[in-house]
Amino acid sequence: MTKRELTDRQYLQLFKINENKYLIGIYQDGITIHKQQIRALNIFHALYNTKLKAIKDPGYTIGIIGGGVAGITFATAALEAGYNVTLFEKKSIYLHMQFGCDIRKIHPNLYEWPDRRYSNPYAELPVLDWKHDSASNVVKQILRGWETTKKKIRSKGPTGAYNLIEILSCDIKSIEQNVVKNKTRFQIKYETPDGWAVSGCDLLIFATGYGVERGVEEAADTPSYWRNDYYAQIELHAATKTYIVSGVGDGGLIDLFRLKIFDFSYEQLLDIIENNREYPDLLRELTRIKKEVLSDEKAPVNTFFRKFSDLNQSYYKYIFETIASKGLFLDNEIWLNDLSMDFEQTLDHKKISFLHAFLIFIFIRFGKRINLSYHGGLLVFEKGKGYLLNGKPVPENSFIIIRHGTNRDGSIPSFYFSGSNDASLKVIKERQEKYYNHGVVVRRWSNADLIAIFNPALNKRYEYLNAATSVVCTSYVSGLSNLIKNYYTEKANFRVALYRQIYVRGEYFFQQVTSYFGSEKPDGNNSIGQVFTIDRGNVGQSFTTGRPTLILQKEEQHFDALIRAMGLSKDLDRIKADKSFFTLPILAPVKGSRIAAANLVLSVESQDLAFFETKPGKDNIISLIIASTLGFVETISHHIKFNELKMADLDFEPLVVNNKLPPYFHGNPCFEDPCKAYTGLEPDKSKLKLGNFYSFSII
Numbered sequence: 001m002t003k004r005e006l007t008d009r010q011y012l013q014l015f016k017i018n019e020n021k022y023l024i025g026i027y028q029d030g031i032t033i034h035k036q037q038i039r040a041l042n043i044f045h046a047l048y049n050t051k052l053k054a055i056k057d058p059g060y061t062i063g064i065i066g067g068g069v070a071g072i073t074f075a076t077a078a079l080e081a082g083y084n085v086t087l088f089e090k091k092s093i094y095l096h097m098q099f100g101c102d103i104r105k106i107h108p109n110l111y112e113w114p115d116r117r118y119s120n121p122y123a124e125l126p127v128l129d130w131k132h133d134s135a136s137n138v139v140k141q142i143l144r145g146w147e148t149t150k151k152k153i154r155s156k157g158p159t160g161a162y163n164l165i166e167i168l169s170c171d172i173k174s175i176e177q178n179v180v181k182n183k184t185r186f187q188i189k190y191e192t193p194d195g196w197a198v199s200g201c202d203l204l205i206f207a208t209g210y211g212v213e214r215g216v217e218e219a220a221d222t223p224s225y226w227r228n229d230y231y232a233q234i235e236l237h238a239a240t241k242t243y244i245v246s247g248v249g250d251g252g253l254i255d256l257f258r259l260k261i262f263d264f265s266y267e268q269l270l271d272i273i274e275n276n277r278e279y280p281d282l283l284r285e286l287t288r289i290k291k292e293v294l295s296d297e298k299a300p301v302n303t304f305f306r307k308f309s310d311l312n313q314s315y316y317k318y319i320f321e322t323i324a325s326k327g328l329f330l331d332n333e334i335w336l337n338d339l340s341m342d343f344e345q346t347l348d349h350k351k352i353s354f355l356h357a358f359l360i361f362i363f364i365r366f367g368k369r370i371n372l373s374y375h376g377g378l379l380v381f382e383k384g385k386g387y388l389l390n391g392k393p394v395p396e397n398s399f400i401i402i403r404h405g406t407n408r409d410g411s412i413p414s415f416y417f418s419g420s421n422d423a424s425l426k427v428i429k430e431r432q433e434k435y436y437n438h439g440v441v442v443r444r445w446s447n448a449d450l451i452a453i454f455n456p457a458l459n460k461r462y463e464y465l466n467a468a469t470s471v472v473c474t475s476y477v478s479g480l481s482n483l484i485k486n487y488y489t490e491k492a493n494f495r496v497a498l499y500r501q502i503y504v505r506g507e508y509f510f511q512q513v514t515s516y517f518g519s520e521k522p523d524g525n526n527s528i529g530q531v532f533t534i535d536r537g538n539v540g541q542s543f544t545t546g547r548p549t550l551i552l553q554k555e556e557q558h559f560d561a562l563i564r565a566m567g568l569s570k571d572l573d574r575i576k577a578d579k580s581f582f583t584l585p586i587l588a589p590v591k592g593s594r595i596a597a598a599n600l601v602l603s604v605e606s607q608d609l610a611f612f613e614t615k616p617g618k619d620n621i622i623s624l625i626i627a628s629t630l631g632f633v634e635t636i637s638h639h640i641k642f643n644e645l646k647m648a649d650l651d652f653e654p655l656v657v658n659n660k661l662p663p664y665f666h667g668n669p670c671f672e673d674p675c676k677a678y679t680g681l682e683p684d685k686s687k688l689k690l691g692n693f694y695s696f697s698i699i
């Protein structure tokens with residue numbers, strides 16, 4: 001099937017049981033925590049556009065069955081948008097699958113590797129955002145976001161009306177669908193430890209998940225994937241223990257790597273592959289292979305294997321030897337098992353991630369050296385006989401790790417879907433399988449779209465901004481604001497804010513990364529994250545030209561014309577009498593080139609006649625602002641040098657500064673070089689340059 005853009009209605013068809021019932025998943029591939037969140041938000045967004053937006057009934061309620069990551073993400077979006085939500089979860093806590101799991105790490109973008117996007121540790125979601133961490137900590141981050149939304153909706157409105165009902169530890173017994181006065185209403189009958197009850201809703205979202213892995217319940221000693229185990233520790237009693245890892249999917253392979261590699265971590269492995277000096281073209285080769293495979297709809301199952309085999313063989317030796325030099329467990333013996341008799345047929349690009357396929361290809365190649373081998377065939381458990389592989393008993397005392405994927409059909413209680421619903425489920429399955437997309441789950445919204453739905457009163461465009469970036473910049477801007485207050489013994493009217501350059505879907509913007517600080521109280525979070533087109537106003541001038549600007553209203557005969565030329569408006573931008581502006585760009589060299597981009601721009605504005613009016617020299621306000629900014633640049637550079645702070649290394653198109661003054665600035669020394677004109681100093685511009693990065697995003 002072609003990968004054309006689906007309309008909202010077409011997209012919803014992939015998940016629609018009937019007009020008022022939708023299922024998040026469950027036959028599509030790409031079932032990671034992050035992708036389930038994107039899927040939940042895609043469905044919410046499409047439902048909002050096609051149905052929810054038009055609903056005026058204040059009692060309209062969305063019922064969500066399942067409090068895993070998909071259910072809770074959908075619920076958060078619906079609550080943020082102001083709908084009533086009833087959330088049913090059969091366990092006593094949300095996200096119980098991953099809750100308390102300390103042995104697994106979850107990364108939102110690892111599956112993108114070797115694409116650079118993988119290096120972004122943030123999910124970058126407008127609700128329930130999280131950062132790469134252990135599963136238990138990711139759960140904590142998501143639940144913190146959930147609590148924030150709950151607090152927000154609780155404090156909304158004078159009546160304190162609370163539009164969320166949470167029903168935990170519930171056993172749903174029946175779902176009835178009635179049509180009253182042309183309106184569909186569901187009656188959900190359930191039992192909790194408090195007894196029986198019935199709850200009504202108008203739209204029903206099934207977020208019951210993909211189920212638990214098949215076969216785990218029979219293997220008494222194999223914990224399910226998200227339960228804590230001790231595979232990453234050495235066996236205390238047996239001299240050599242045989243582990244049979246059954247299932248060449250991501251789950252099985254992760255366990256195999258944990259059994260073999262000391263302190264298995266993706267960071268370490270990717271560092272070995274990416275930063276090797278001997279084979280600098282390896283990453284490019286891998287990127288090419290992944291692209292070729294994904295663009296070939298008909299690529300046979302063994303395509304990964306074939307393409308890896310064609311690569312320069314010395315790559316493998318190098319990677320294996322480097323991993324081995326960091327430490328491999330040799331005390332255990334591992335059999336890797338899957339149905340196919342031939343290992344070549346197991347590296348199915350539709351089922352496993354590129355990184356895992358590449359690593360296991362290498363490990364099997366050097367298997368003899370590390371007690372690892374592939375044993376194809378059917379592994380079954382028979383009562384009284386134990387595990388049999390191709391009909392023969394497995395070695396005595398083997399430890400079996402079953403990773404066969406989940407039973408998706410079995411994850412939904414049959415009474416939820418019966419009669420015509422049952423047929424719809426089959427249709428969904430067919431449609432999802434037909435729309436196979438290599439597990440790629442594309443966002444159908446931009447952060448700005450969803451933020452605007454969640455808070456239409458904000459009335460401006462907002463884009464994603466991670467908290468770490470904002471926190472670091474805020475400490476500088478608030479510090480500068482206090483220095484300025486201290487500098488002026490009389491109360492001065494002014495405000496300061498910092499902006500960064502961003503690039504979203506092919507467009508340049510600048511984004512406010514701090515609140516305004518100054519003579520008025522900080523304006524809370526309302527201005528953080530808002531974006532403006534890159535050439536707007538005096539801040540935009542500094543982003544596009546890379547030069548500071550100073551505009552003193554009372555000295556400008558053509559002030560109004562100047563404001564208009566910069567795209568500002570007196571009303572919108574609150575420009576009253578005697579407003580003056582100063583902007584100072586912080587540059588960064590563009591990688592591999594001598595040209596620069598304006599990474600950040602500091603803006604200081606005042607409505608005080610005399611704010612910028614101090615004598616040229618060392619002790620004036622502009623010198624103070626420059627000195628403080630140099631301190632900020634020095635701090636960031638220092639932390640980066642000592643690896644205490646990391647900047648995102650993402651694909652980002654920097655807007656290169658053009659160094660040209662627009663014509664309306666010509667002839668005015670303040671614009672030619674305001675810093676020199678006012679301070680009398682030639683500031684060392686190289687000191688206002690950040691290091692070798694241009695996307696100011698602290699990760």
Ligand SMILES: Cc1cc2nc3c(=O)[nH]c(=O)nc-3n(C[C@H](O)[C@H](O)[C@H](O)COP(=O)(O)OP(=O)(O)OC[C@H]3O[C@@H](n4cnc5c(N)ncnc54)[C@H](O)[C@@H]3O)c2cc1C
Pocket residue numbers: 024025031032033034036065066067068069070071088089090091094095096097105106107170172207208209210211212213225250251403405406411413
């Ligand atoms: C072996 C394995 C390895 C994985 N590895 C990773 C990984 O490394 N990284 C990653 O991101 N993802 C991984 N995943 C995928 C991840 O587990 C799923 O994407 C995620 O859990 C799906 O979220 P969900 O909310 O759709 O379903 P679930 O997390 O299954 O949540 C469904 C919820 O619905 C509830 N529920 C079910 N039926 C009912 C009912 N009748 N009434 C009320 N409540 C009900 C359940 O109790 C549960 O809380 C892995 C999955 C498996 C099986």
